[in-house]
Amino acid sequence: MTDLARGVRGGPSAGASRRSALGEHVLVGTVTALVAALALVPTTYLIWRSLTENGRFTLDHYRAAYSTVGIGTLAFNSLWFAVGSSAVAVVAGTLTAYLVVRTDVPGRRLLFLGSVVPLVIPGVLYTVAWIFLASPRAGLLNAIPGVGLNVFSGPGMVFAEGFHLAPLVFLLMAAAFASVDPALEEAATLSGAHPRAVALRVTLPLVRPALIAAVVVTLVRTIESFEVPALVGLPAGIWVYTSRIWRAMSIFPADVGQAAAYSVTLLVPCVLGLALLLRATRGLRRFRTVSGRGFRGTRVKLGRWRRPACLAATVYVSVAAVLPVLALGWISLQHFYGAPSTDDFRRLTLSNYVSVLDEPASVRTVWNTLLVGAGAATAVVVLAVVIAWVVVRTRIPGRTLLDATAFLPLALPGIVLGVALLVVYVRSPLPVYGTLWVLLIAYVTRYLPYGMRYATAALAQLGDDLEEAARSSGASRLQAFRRILVPLILPTLAAAWLYVLVVSARELSSAILLYSPGKEVLSVRIWELYEDGRLTELAALGVVMVAALCTLAGVAYLLSRRSTLLRRLARG
Amino acid sequence: MLAVSSLRKAFDDRGAPVRAVDDVTFDVAEGELFALLGPSGCGKTTLLRCIAGLERPDAGEIVVAGRTLTSRSAGIDVPPHERGLGVVSQSYGIWPHMTVFDTAAFPLRVLPRRRRPSASQIRARVEQVLDSVQLAPLAHRPATDLSGGQQQRLAIARALVNEPPLLLLDEPLASLDTRLRDELRFELLRLQRDLGTTCVYVTHDQTEALSLANRLAVMNDGRIEQLGEPRTLYDHPTSRFVAEFLGAANLIDGVVVSSGHVRTAAGVLEVPAGHAAAPGDAVVVVVRPEHVTLEDATAANGWIGPVEVAAYTGDGVDLVVRVGDLRIRVRSTPQGAAAVGSKVGVRLRSCSLLPAAEAPRDV
Ligand SMILES: Nc1ncnc2c1ncn2[C@@H]1O[C@H](COP(=O)(O)OP(=O)(O)OP(=O)(O)O)[C@@H](O)[C@H]1O
Ligand SMILES: [Mg+2]
Numbered sequence: 052m053t054d055l056a057r058g059v060r061g062g063p064s065a066g067a068s069r070r071s072a073l074g075e076h077v078l079v080g081t082v083t084a085l086v087a088a089l090a091l092v093p094t095t096y097l098i099w100r101s102l103t104e105n106g107r108f109t110l111d112h113y114r115a116a117y118s119t120v121g122i123g124t125l126a127f128n129s130l131w132f133a134v135g136s137s138a139v140a141v142v143a144g145t146l147t148a149y150l151v152v153r154t155d156v157p158g159r160r161l162l163f164l165g166s167v168v169p170l171v172i173p174g175v176l177y178t179v180a181w182i183f184l185a186s187p188r189a190g191l192l193n194a195i196p197g198v199g200l201n202v203f204s205g206p207g208m209v210f211a212e213g214f215h216l217a218p219l220v221f222l223l224m225a226a227a228f229a230s231v232d233p234a235l236e237e238a239a240t241l242s243g244a245h246p247r248a249v250a251l252r253v254t255l256p257l258v259r260p261a262l263i264a265a266v267v268v269t270l271v272r273t274i275e276s277f278e279v280p281a282l283v284g285l286p287a288g289i290w291v292y293t294s295r296i297w298r299a300m301s302i303f304p305a306d307v308g309q310a311a312a313y314s315v316t317l318l319v320p321c322v323l324g325l326a327l328l329l330r331a332t333r334g335l336r337r338f339r340t341v342s343g344r345g346f347r348g349t350r351v352k353l354g355r356w357r358r359p360a361c362l363a364a365t366v367y368v369s370v371a372a373v374l375p376v377l378a379l380g381w382i383s384l385q386h387f388y389g390a391p392s393t394d395d396f397r398r399l400t401l402s403n404y405v406s407v408l409d410e411p412a413s414v415r416t417v418w419n420t421l422l423v424g425a426g427a428a429t430a431v432v433v434l435a436v437v438i439a440w441v442v443v444r445t446r447i448p449g450r451t452l453l454d455a456t457a458f459l460p461l462a463l464p465g466i467v468l469g470v471a472l473l474v475v476y477v478r479s480p481l482p483v484y485g486t487l488w489v490l491l492i493a494y495v496t497r498y499l500p501y502g503m504r505y506a507t508a509a510l511a512q513l514g515d516d517l518e519e520a521a522r523s524s525g526a527s528r529l530q531a532f533r534r535i536l537v538p539l540i541l542p543t544l545a546a547a548w549l550y551v552l553v554v555s556a557r558e559l560s561s562a563i564l565l566y567s568p569g570k571e572v573l574s575v576r577i578w579e580l581y582e583d584g585r586l587t588e589l590a591a592l593g594v595v596m597v598a599a600l601c602t603l604a605g606v607a608y609l610l611s612r613r614s615t616l617l618r619r620l621a622r623g
Numbered sequence: 624m625l626a627v628s629s630l631r632k633a634f635d636d637r638g639a640p641v642r643a644v645d646d647v648t649f650d651v652a653e654g655e656l657f658a659l660l661g662p663s664g665c666g667k668t669t670l671l672r673c674i675a676g677l678e679r680p681d682a683g684e685i686v687v688a689g690r691t692l693t694s695r696s697a698g699i700d701v702p703p704h705e706r707g708l709g710v711v712s713q714s715y716g717i718w719p720h721m722t723v724f725d726t727a728a729f730p731l732r733v734l735p736r737r738r739r740p741s742a743s744q745i746r747a748r749v750e751q752v753l754d755s756v757q758l759a760p761l762a763h764r765p766a767t768d769l770s771g772g773q774q775q776r777l778a779i780a781r782a783l784v785n786e787p788p789l790l791l792l793d794e795p796l797a798s799l800d801t802r803l804r805d806e807l808r809f810e811l812l813r814l815q816r817d818l819g820t821t822c823v824y825v826t827h828d829q830t831e832a833l834s835l836a837n838r839l840a841v842m843n844d845g846r847i848e849q850l851g852e853p854r855t856l857y858d859h860p861t862s863r864f865v866a867e868f869l870g871a872a873n874l875i876d877g878v879v880v881s882s883g884h885v886r887t888a889a890g891v892l893e894v895p896a897g898h899a900a901a902p903g904d905a906v907v908v909v910v911r912p913e914h915v916t917l918e919d920a921t922a923a924n925g926w927i928g929p930v931e932v933a934a935y936t937g938d939g940v941d942l943v944v945r946v947g948d949l950r951i952r953v954r955s956t957p958q959g960a961a962a963v964g965s966k967v968g969v970r971l972r973s974c975s976l977l978p979a980a981e982a983p984r985d986v
Pocket of ligand 1: 634635636641642643661662663664665666667668669670827
């Protein structure tokens with residue numbers, strides 16, 4: 052009797068809990084191993100490769116890389132390109148965010164939309180669009196009398212890159228401005244401060260952590276940028292690190308050692324930047340200032356500056372977002388690419404769409420893009436949710452290390468990752484190289500940090516009580532996770548999934564080194580079309596791609612809005 | 624000092640206008656502490672924001688020290704930062720990126736260059752004003768590290784550092800706990816008397832308004848219901864709203880029989896003569912519980928009845944005595960308590976009259 056009672060009480064449930072604890076450990080172990088394989092192995096191999104030749108230690112690669120003529124210019128170019136385009140992005144993004152979020156400038160909705168559109172356009176397309184607009188001989192803008200733009204120049208590089216990155220700054224700063232308590236600005240006004248002094252002495256210091264984050268992020272992103280330096284910089288003879296790495300890899304035979312040496316050099320500022328970013332965002336939390344008490348969303352009244360501000364913002368949005376899209380559309384309707392003339396209006400055609408979409412290569416490319424994108428998105432979301440859960444909800448030792456490791460790929464420039472994966476998988480016994488798998492691995496590595504951000508935020512905002520209620524109803528931790536948490540954060544995860552799909556489709560800088568013939572993705576296809584000089588067809592494919600990506604991004608946006616709604620419902 | 628006339632401000636609430644400030648007129652004299660009292664949502668903050676220049680009124684005029692700050696008819700609207708007023712807002716607006724000293728110095732540092740004092744003058748002035756609110760020892764702390772009461776005093780210091788002709792305070796004590804509130808109330812009064820600053824003080828707490836103000840206005844639904852000295856408003860309210868808002872009150876319906884006499888359900892009351900009501904008019908007699916004493920029912924205005932409720936509150940006893948159909952609330956000393964059920968005499972020592980039907984509001 053007592054034995055039976057003990058058996059009933061202790062036996063099966065103890066066994067079950069042991070099993071679930073074991074399951075938990077297996078899960079965590081697998082995830083940790085996967086993350087380490089994704090984030091640490093390529094970097095390690097890269098460093099090792101830069102220091103060896105045929106398995107023997109040598110410094111020759113560095114010596115060769117840095118004794119090339121013009122290496123001083125290389126570092127200098129990389130620096131001013133990064134600083135210049137970051138400055139453009141930060142100034143444009145911050146000003147538009149301030150206007151849209153904090154002032155009564157007219158047309159805020161349209162300005163908002165126009166400010167985020169370039170984010171959806173793949174870098175390779177955006178750069179080509181600027182070539183269409185401002186190449187010295189055939190640039191559409193140069194058809195206007197008195198305009199003489201040349202995108203193949205230092206300023207051309209800086210503005211093309213800066214405008215493309217500005218939406219990122221815009222989103223960061225818009226969130227920061229929205230979280231500033233208007234009462235703090237009113238207090239300054241009532242202390243006698245002129246509106247300009249209010250903006251400079253109160254608003255700006257309050258958003259400083261976000262501003263620092265924006266500066267660091269754009270610096271890292273411009274250092275690792277590949278499309279503008281390759282497409283615009285090379286014809287102008289302006290070399291930076293990323294284009295140099297690409298050149299070392301694309302000559303025959305490829306100089307992997309030298310590329311690895313350049314890559315390791317490029318890693319240094321990126322890792323430093325990431326460390327800085329982590330410090331800055333820690334400060335962000337302390338500065339959260341919305342008090343809620345007496346909150347009233349009063350906007351800064353621009354008064355007589357209302358119209359000029361609106362005009363300036365409209366001009367900026369037109370140049371940065373509308374013109375490139377229009378240029379793609381216009382070129383896609385032309386019979387051939389050449390110096391623009393008024394006759395072009397009479398010779399519009401849809402034949403480019405027909406020919407480019409009819410081609411088997413294009414169909415295969417779209418299919419490849421979707422396959423790799425969806426695969427990467429699924430893998431990222433699953434990994435991210437599990438890691439986020441381990442980090443946010445458990446006390447398992449080493450979880451902060453897991454978090455940091457999953458975050459590390461953020462500091463890995465795409466082209467550097469490409470070199471690293473090549474080094475790893477060319478010699479690996481796994482039959483990965485030359486298939487789509489290597490692209491999948493690259494995308495999962497690159498976008499895991501983004502998936503992590505979605506998942507951690509979603510989990511952190513969901514109260515502990517829901518999970519606890521499930522636990523006290525008899526569910527194991529894993530069951531509570533699977534049956535309670537995952538369904539609740541599903542809309543967020545769907546948004547994350549779409550986001551990864553969109554950014555994978557845009558990705559070029561690692562794919563350019565990893566694809567093999569027949570295994571191209573869309574961004575690579577656009578690159579090839581450009582190399583082949585099939586520009587009108589490129590434009591047609593680009594228009595289709597932008598339309599598809601805009602749709603996906605729109606759905607992702609709606610989903611993430613729904614999910615905040617759902618979250619609010621879940622919390623009562 | 625401050626003259627507000629015919630001020631109106633409506634907000635648009637999905638098509639329907641919300642009249643937050645509805646034809647408000649009042650004057651505040653030099654050195655006076657003027658309180659605006661009213662329930663939540665009656666438009667106090669909106670009125671104050673209009674004076675500060677943060678809201679643009681739909682109509683009306685605001686004049687401070689002879690300078691017209693707002694006049695819709697003359698098209699004048701001085702921007703808020705050029706008004707030179709001191710304002711302490713409902714949420715203090717303490718900047719998280721400045722120290723206590725920098726916060727208090729801010730209004731001086733943003734003065735136009737011609738009028739800006741030198742750094743040493745600023746330091747002296749800020750130390751002086753921080754001293755007056757007892758924050759001088761904390762000058763180099765980050766401002767948001769201060770406690771609620773200290774932040775509130777810092778907000779006052781910031782508002783005073785420019786020596787403004789007029790100080791606007793919006794529920795400065797509302798977010799503090801009761802004990803701190805009592806303490807700071809007298810602190811504030813001392814500061815205001817010492818400096819002689821003219822103040823407009825917004826609150827929804829009648830004790831605060833009655834104890835602080837030289838004069839006060841009771842607001843309801845965007846309008847001023849009654850304006851006058853605290854004692855007058857408390858003892859002689861002109862409307863049911865004011866009578867009830869300023870404290871507990873017995874409101875007894877009756878009919879005037881002759882000048883000085885009102886017939887009620889429990890008998891005829893003697894009221895002060897000289898009221899406007901004519902014989903035959905329906906009126907309401909207002910009697911404060913503390914103006915009712917427990918004593919012989921034989922004197923004038925004396926009634927007798929059983930005690931229904933007796934609640935001990937520490938500093939006194941609140942009683943409800945039933946007289947006929949009426950329930951009379953009595954505020955008594957702890958000694959004067961009577962057991963529930965026992966018969967006591969009550970005497971209504973002081974009362975005032977209201978017209979029974981309130982004048983309909985013009986639209
Ligand atoms: N910006 C606004 N938009 C729409 N309605 C407003 C706005 N500001 C105030 N109101 C409305 O005007 C009325 C008066 O508001 P106000 O803040 O002046 O009240 P209050 O007397 O200060 O109340 P409290 O004691 O709660 O602070 C309220 O009905 C409020 O909802
Ligand atoms: Mg208020």
